[in-house]
Amino acid sequence: MDWSRTKTIFIWVFLVLNLFLYTQYLESYKEGEKIEVLGETMEIEARLKGDNITYIALPNNKESASAAYYSGQIKNFSPSEVPYFPNQSAKIENNNKLIVTMDKPVKLQKSDTRDSYTDFVHKNVYEGDSYVLWDIDEEKKEATFFQKVNDVTLYYNVRGYIKLYWDDDNRIISYEQTMLEKHEKLDKEQNLLTARQVLQILYGKNLLKPDSQITEMNLGYSTIVQLTQTQVFAPTWEVRVKLADDTEEIHFVNAVQGRIVEIQNDLTEIVEQTEDLEE
Known part of the structure; x- marks a missing residue:
């Protein structure tokens, strides 16, 4: 053999x-x-x-199944760099915030208030088209815009927002602006949680109340490093929920790690920002 x-x-x-x-x-x-x-x-x-929790058609995130972490630097304005627009007087506060007053109040032209505010920002604010309308507070007479990163919303970063202010005649009288610049992709793109997986996480943490309605789910960015000149942003799911009493809650979930993101939502100076770790 x-x-x-x-x-x-x-x-x-x-x-x-x-x-x-x-x-x-x-x-x-x-x-x-x-x-x-x-x-x-x-x-x-x-x-x-x-639990009688209803929801809109969930986003199909095939086109956004992955995303990268990003970084950006705080924009510091010098007197020679203050952008010029007619009918505006600007001053710099703390090197990184523009405080702008209209020499003559500007009457909004469009009948749709949201569109008129957005139109004003795009035409009258430095790089205004890189901001997106987030909230209108009729009582305070102010509208808040958030800066975009990678063409999606960066939520509640005190260094990347615009606030418009108007008078009793609905005329724009002033605005303030901060900006993050030099956005760069960090590392490779990460696989993102699906919308359904995010609902599982929120439900498991008892954050979805009975008799509520999930009205919106959007992908954006939240800030995980905010106390330095260079800041880091993580892909984040925004989930809007209408409660039984018609009030609204907004939850933010890290789209990579699945952590609940605790965001300071008043745009005051940040002392500390943390994420709620998985239990």
Whole structure:
């Protein structure tokens, strides 16, 4: 008997067998993942239905299934760099905030208030089209815009916002502006949690109340390092929930790690900003 040939045959047989078993394992593992995801989907939908929690059609984030962390630097204005616009007088506060007063109040032209504020910012504010309208407070007569990073909203960063102020005749009288510049992608892109997975996280932490309605889910950025000249932003899900009493809650979830993001939402100077760690 040719033992050398027999040995070679046995080696090839074992290689083929191991390859077959490994292929079977991968197929079983993938099938198990599908069953697990299906089970989770059915479970969260059943629980939401049981608590009478309704939601809009969930975003299909195939186009945004991954995103990178970004960094940006605080924009410091010097007197020679203050942008000039007609009918405006500007001063610099703390090197990084522009305080602008209209020489003559500006009457808004469009009937739609949201569009008119956005139109004013785009035409009359330095790099105004890099900001997006976030909130209108009719009582305080102010509108808040947040800066965009990677073309999506950067939530509540005191170094990247605009506030418009108007008088009783609905005329713009002043605004303030801060800016982050030199946005850079950090590291490679990360896989993002799906909208359904985010709902699972919020429900598991008892943040979705019975008889509520999830009205919006958007992808943006939140700031994880905010106390330095260079700041770091993480992909973040914004979830708006209308409660039974018609009030609204907004939750923010780190779209990579699944952590609940605690955001200081008054745009005052930041002392400390942290994320709620997983329990």
